[in-house]
Amino acid sequence: AQSVTQLGSHVSVSEGALVLLRCNYSSSVPPYLFWYVQYPNQGLQLLLKYTTGATLVKGINGFEAEFKKSETSFHLTKPSAHMSDAAEYFCAVSEKNYGQNFVFGPGTRLSVLP
């Protein structure tokens, strides 16, 4: 069975500092991996995804994530935080060819301090 863990339910960074949100997963088959962002009272917006190919994936708003199979990780980074990045971030995993198995992590709330 799949599972997703996100280390840190709340992360605070200063504006301009590096953002690092951690995601580890377990999966019995090669997974698809996703990061979503949620602003208050809104739906989830896809930031980026990894399916196959290049392990460093670039997404919207300057975010990127790297798939590391040996570490079963898919950490999200952004070189310089902006106030508008304050939101809830969810990591998710889907096992290929098992359409209903889309598992979300518990989420990490990112605060950006001026």
Add this chain to the structure above:
Amino acid sequence: DGGITQSPKYLFRKEGQNVTLSCEQNLNHDAMYWYRQDPGQGLRLIYYSQIVNDFQKGDIAEGYSVSREKKESFPLTVTSAQKNPTAFYLCASKSRTDTQYFGPGTRLTVL
């Protein structure tokens, strides 16, 4: 523009009433999902449908019902049997590349 719409954005229900949340998509996706989100928590799967006229229970289906008569529509009914229905409800559809796309959500409050 293609996307997913949910209505209403805010919904108030009296105890003992059934209410239906609407979800429509024009992305031509086969699979659709309903999630429940409580404050400070992640997403919990209520129901999903892989194809028209078929749907499956998720992790927290008790007190909810769905239908899938059309590819574009996947309404969720919150019945009076749901003991604690106040929550944020999210609908999603899934592309052939296994990516889920979400609607803007409906916030349900029981008075």
